[in-house]
Amino acid sequence: MFSRILVANRGEIALRVIRACRELGIETVAVYSDVDSRAVYLRYADETVCIGPGSSGKSYLDVPRIISAAEIADVEAIHPGYGFLSENPHFAEICGSCKIKFIGPSPEAMQLLGNKSRARELARKVGVPVTPGSDGMISTEQELLAVAHKIGYPVMIKAAAGGGGRGMRVAHNDISLVNGFHAARTEAEAAFKDGSVYLEKYLEKPRHIEFQILADMHGNIVHLGERECSLQRRYQKLVEETPSPYLSKAQRKEMGEASKKIARAANYTNAGTVEFLVDKHGKYFFTEVNARIQVEHPVTETVTGIDIVKEQIRIAAGEKLGYGQRDVEFNGASIECRINAEDPDSNFKPSPGRIQMYMPPGGPGVRFDSHIYSGYDIPPNYDSLLGKLIVRGRDRNEAILVMRRALDEIVIEGVKTTIPLHKKIFSHSNFISGDIDTGFIESYLLST
């Protein structure tokens, strides 16, 4: 087992990783940019290293600074969290050459799955259904139109190097398709340094259902069940839950096996999430693999009792999972709300500033993963996630009641938050009946 790990991230996920390490008896080294110098988790780390100014490019995304900090602090491994360098194969490679273990999949697996078009090909090869679309990248307008006509409008133009909801455009006809194609390539080049795009059939208001997998370095893979993440705004998730109110036992089994098949084919190790879209007829289609731990991992932890971050560390240290699919049990239901510092009444404009008063929710079945405290100044340089409110109930209905109570208890004053929006969601009849899809937020927001 490692004796010292560097946490190459910030905010709530840095706190999450430090907590897991403390319980495992592993020393932690926290890096921070100078605007994060008052982060609460710095006091829980064994050592802290200031790595740069506020700009992410000169701090959390700067590979030489992170590696340099790892070297001077003499760590054995780096946990990249999510976002930042967590899906950067180049970074994972450099860690390897510096004899520092990267807590995640291999650079090769990351590279393969990071190209969303190649990931689709891989899924197709192992017989997992994928959304109808192009065979690989599109390079000419001719090809573009041919594929679009074959699969039928509407279609989605997607950046191969994108993912996480970024770099996607819908087109409903030839003109918007061609314009969108050129625009998407330019944007992808700028954002991901890779302008390649591919096409997929655009499913109308599908459900987003993803499977958590864990794979050790000895060939053992399990899935830890699904999460339904259909409540999204501009492809960013707002609410996640498990089990999905929609999937049948048979579908769960089939999709779980499909997820493991893809992971196996990619030689995947450590924690990962296989994402699917499910259409109105119950047909599922593979979309992408997220080769990292995800924001919404706590709902899976809540129903399985498995600490995913600890498993990541154990796996990276070379340990065997020690359990098989039959040993994974699911108890109860869990739902998570992402609480962001955004103003839902002002088009979700970010709301940085000082948290004047913060009171956490509590009681049975309530978990709040957050780095905030009263008096904390939210830096404007990073994402707006304040914390994740996770609840547990014996079933979905009870979980909803617990969430309503927790949303009433939690106090965050001084900045605008998405708490009021969540309160509306959890009293909406469609949500309560489980009648949700990825169009829910937009249609609901538009109607009030």
Added chain:
Amino acid sequence: MNFKDLRRLLALMSENDLDEIEVEEGGRRVRLRKKGARAAAEAQEAPPPFSPSPSAASAPPRKGVSREDANTITSPMVGTFYRSSSPDAEPFIEVGSLVGSETVVCIIEAMKVMNEIKAEVEGRIAEILVSNGEAVEYGQPLFVVERTGG
């Protein structure tokens, strides 16, 4: 106040031949007192409001140079600090050296790359705050430069 800061205080004590040093910063107070060959450290934490401040950039008292006449050269990167370009070479500067903005004052090594760090201020080196081979972080004070001329 962390272990690194305590080490720095101890170094300061021995460099300046002090018997006792007390530092207060952001609600936390540390007193180090020499007793014969040993130093005793007591850490007292003031009650909330909680304000963690990991880098003690301004705390310790200095001999000689008043703050208004001094500039501090801080590290622009994370790495290992070296006084000279190689183990056999002379240090770039010593206490008392005159520096201009382009004067190379030290090397900071990061990922096997030796980065020459320039003073970027003018004046005379009054203090060297880190030792050869020490790990430094972004923003860490390296040298105190007192302004010369009037």
